[in-house]
Amino acid sequence: MIEKIRGVEVKPWSCDYEVVHEDWLFKLLHFKGERKHRIPLLLVYAFINRPYVLDLHEEVSVVRKLIAEGIDVWMIDWGYPKRADKFFRISDYIDYIDFCVEKIRKERNVEAITLHGYCLGSTLAVIYTSLYPEKVKNLVIQTPPINFDTENTLALWAKHLNPRKITRAVGNVSGEMLNISFLLVDPVRLVFSKYQGLLDNLDDPKFLKEFFYMDFWIFDSPAIPGNVYDEFIERWYHKNELIKNEFDVNGRKVDLNRITMPVLALYAERDHITPPSSVIPFLEKIPSKDKKALSVDKGHIGLTVSKSSHAKLWKEAIKWIVERSD
Amino acid sequence: MIEVYRKLPKESFELILRNLAAREYLKRIWEQYSTIGKLDYLEDFDKIFEELFRFFLRPFELIIFNESVIRSIFPLQNLITTRDVVSAYTDFVESLTSHMRLTLQLLSQPVPKTPFDRFIEDWLDFAKKFEFQTAFPQDLPFALPADAKNYLIDCMKHWGEFVSDYEKYREMLRKAFRRSIENFCDFLSRSNVKSFDEFKNLLQDFLAKEFDVLLKSEEYLDLQQRLFDALFDHIYCLRRFFELMLENNPASPFATVSQLDEAYKRIMDLRRKIAELEKRLEALEVRLHDRKD
Numbered sequence: 001m002i003e004k005i006r007g008v009e010v011k012p013w014s015c016d017y018e019v020v021h022e023d024w025l026f027k028l029l030h031f032k033g034e035r036k037h038r039i040p041l042l043l044v045y046a047f048i049n050r051p052y053v054l055d056l057h058e059e060v061s062v063v064r065k066l067i068a069e070g071i072d073v074w075m076i077d078w079g080y081p082k083r084a085d086k087f088f089r090i091s092d093y094i095d096y097i098d099f100c101v102e103k104i105r106k107e108r109n110v111e112a113i114t115l116h117g118y119c120l121g122s123t124l125a126v127i128y129t130s131l132y133p134e135k136v137k138n139l140v141i142q143t144p145p146i147n148f149d150t151e152n153t154l155a156l157w158a159k160h161l162n163p164r165k166i167t168r169a170v171g172n173v174s175g176e177m178l179n180i181s182f183l184l185v186d187p188v189r190l191v192f193s194k195y196q197g198l199l200d201n202l203d204d205p206k207f208l209k210e211f212f213y214m215d216f217w218i219f220d221s222p223a224i225p226g227n228v229y230d231e232f233i234e235r236w237y238h239k240n241e242l243i244k245n246e247f248d249v250n251g252r253k254v255d256l257n258r259i260t261m262p263v264l265a266l267y268a269e270r271d272h273i274t275p276p277s278s279v280i281p282f283l284e285k286i287p288s289k290d291k292k293a294l295s296v297d298k299g300h301i302g303l304t305v306s307k308s309s310h311a312k313l314w315k316e317a318i319k320w321i322v323e324r325s326d
Numbered sequence: 327m328i329e330v331y332r333k334l335p336k337e338s339f340e341l342i343l344r345n346l347a348a349r350e351y352l353k354r355i356w357e358q359y360s361t362i363g364k365l366d367y368l369e370d371f372d373k374i375f376e377e378l379f380r381f382f383l384r385p386f387e388l389i390i391f392n393e394s395v396i397r398s399i400f401p402l403q404n405l406i407t408t409r410d411v412v413s414a415y416t417d418f419v420e421s422l423t424s425h426m427r428l429t430l431q432l433l434s435q436p437v438p439k440t441p442f443d444r445f446i447e448d449w450l451d452f453a454k455k456f457e458f459q460t461a462f463p464q465d466l467p468f469a470l471p472a473d474a475k476n477y478l479i480d481c482m483k484h485w486g487e488f489v490s491d492y493e494k495y496r497e498m499l500r501k502a503f504r505r506s507i508e509n510f511c512d513f514l515s516r517s518n519v520k521s522f523d524e525f526k527n528l529l530q531d532f533l534a535k536e537f538d539v540l541l542k543s544e545e546y547l548d549l550q551q552r553l554f555d556a557l558f559d560h561i562y563c564l565r566r567f568f569e570l571m572l573e574n575n576p577a578s579p580f581a582t583v584s585q586l587d588e589a590y591k592r593i594m595d596l597r598r599k600i601a602e603l604e605k606r607l608e609a610l611e612v613r614l615h616d617r618k619d
Contacts, residue, residue: 199349
């Protein structure tokens with residue numbers, strides 16, 4: 001077994017990119033490719049885990065598929081927060097999105113861009129879009145937590161946490177703590193069944209490759225800055241401020257009624273982190289006339305990296321984006 | 327093995343090893359079932375529980391080791407006893423050294439001292455000036471800085487709560503595991519499972535079903551919340567205690583985490599102010615430019 005595992009090479013980030021801007025912790029990346037459409041797309045990933053899951057390897061790279069269709073792809077990397085970053089706030093993330101959007105608008109001479117959020121990056125994208133609707137031509141949200149009042153185990157746990165007790169003790173919430181929590185949410189499947197599956201498939205090099213690409217990504221977890229963790233647990237999970245139009249950024253109200261542009265929501269039916277009920281109330285609430293939801297019978301990560309999802313859901317999603325990118 | 331340990335995420339490596347062990351136990355259980363056609367709760371199931379939940383319980387158990395840190399804050403009888411033992415041992419070693427030195431002097435020619443030897447002798451003479459016969463103060467509680475005593479008392483209180491709840495937590499997981507295994511064994515006695523794969527999948531289903539319910543139950547959520555609260559309050563109070571001890575010592579060369587946090591917070595606030603000023607400046611420049619046009 002050791003010999004078989006030793007041979008596995010994991011090299012994520014299959015597409016070429018350059019770092020266009022760097023600001024302490026945050027980076028703006030631009031992917032190289034031939035531009036066939038006028039409207040650029042900015043990917044906003046979550047501030048937990050790493051954004052390269054969207055470009056994990058050639059066969060399941062969402063970024064590669066977007067570039068192949070001639071979309072101009074940009075991405076924000078939120079980095080690995082250290083103790084010194086404990087006092088970042090959610091508003092700092094929104095400000096950096098605005099900085100990036102401004103930079104892209106100027107660079108490409110466009111009025112508005114396509115904003116594509118993933119997981120908690122969708123939450124940030126929705127907040128940003130409500131604040132600056134004039135700068136967002138299309139909004140794509142992937143496995144988005146927007147309604148936090150759901151009955152999945154993770155949400156129930158979050159509602160029973162005192163985040164300030166945690167962050168005053170440890171500063172930032174470390175990647176290791178997050179890893180343990182995410183596994184304990186579903187210990188039998190994620191700790192037992194998944195690895196028993198690995199032991200059953202040790203002779204299948206393809207299985208091994210996909211398994212370890214995923215495992216490297218899953219355990220590559222940045223810490224969450226302490227203040228951001230407090231805000232995200234208290235204001236989103238405890239008070240569910242966003243869906244109630246009660247959230248604000250630096251005193252500016254986040255009003256979902258300002259989301260009138262085309263919206264595409266991608267969600268997974270068996271998502272144990274952001275179940276469909278995290279997004280459906282949002283779609284019902286926003287006034288946008290051009291809104292569409294695509295779902296797949298997968299889990300939270302399967303939507304992004306499964307081949308069946310790429311064969312169907314991503315094909316349709318990218319078509320939707322392309323049709324609105326000129 | 328070391329190469330793989332180095333290469334894989336540490337979580338993956340541990341979980342692979344634990345699953346290898348779990349599979350061995352499971353195979354032994356399967357052999358028993360396939361031979362006699364029924365199953366009772368075997369010791370090997372407990373071993374599977376350990377492999378499955380060790381990963382989650384270890385961080386808590388590491389915290390329980392804090393007891394020894396707390397104990398070191400109270401250097402009472404046991405520490406003085408240790409000092410006596412160390413002191414007696416030092417006397418013994420010194421007398422032995424002295425005896426050997428005298429014997430060697432009798433038997434050997436005098437060796438000329440090098441400049442190095444002379445320096446070391448001078449250094450030891452100098453160091454002797456700092457030797458005082460002291461005993462550890464027994465009235466330490468009165469020497470603690472103002473708030474440190476309260477943090478110490480709270481830290482002990484939270485530690486006690488944490489240990490008590492941790493036992494309940496572990497027991498809750500173990501009982502759920504045992505319940506699902508008993509249901510699994512009961513099901514097996516009424517079924518005819520033909521292969522190891524089917525046997526393994528069934529076990530996973532029974533476990534998942536039980537834990538899906540447990541992890542969402544009010545009882546579990548309350549206990550987990552209490553456990554986390556006590557754990558993180560304990561860590562915070564212990565850290566604050568040590569910080570206050572350090573901050574109170576004018577000879578301490580260390581900045582504490584709280585002092586650094588205060589500096590980080592001020593830097594972040596300044597950074598936001600700079601960003602805001604830059605934005606306003608940029609807007610002014612645009613307005614000026616527009617006016618010129």
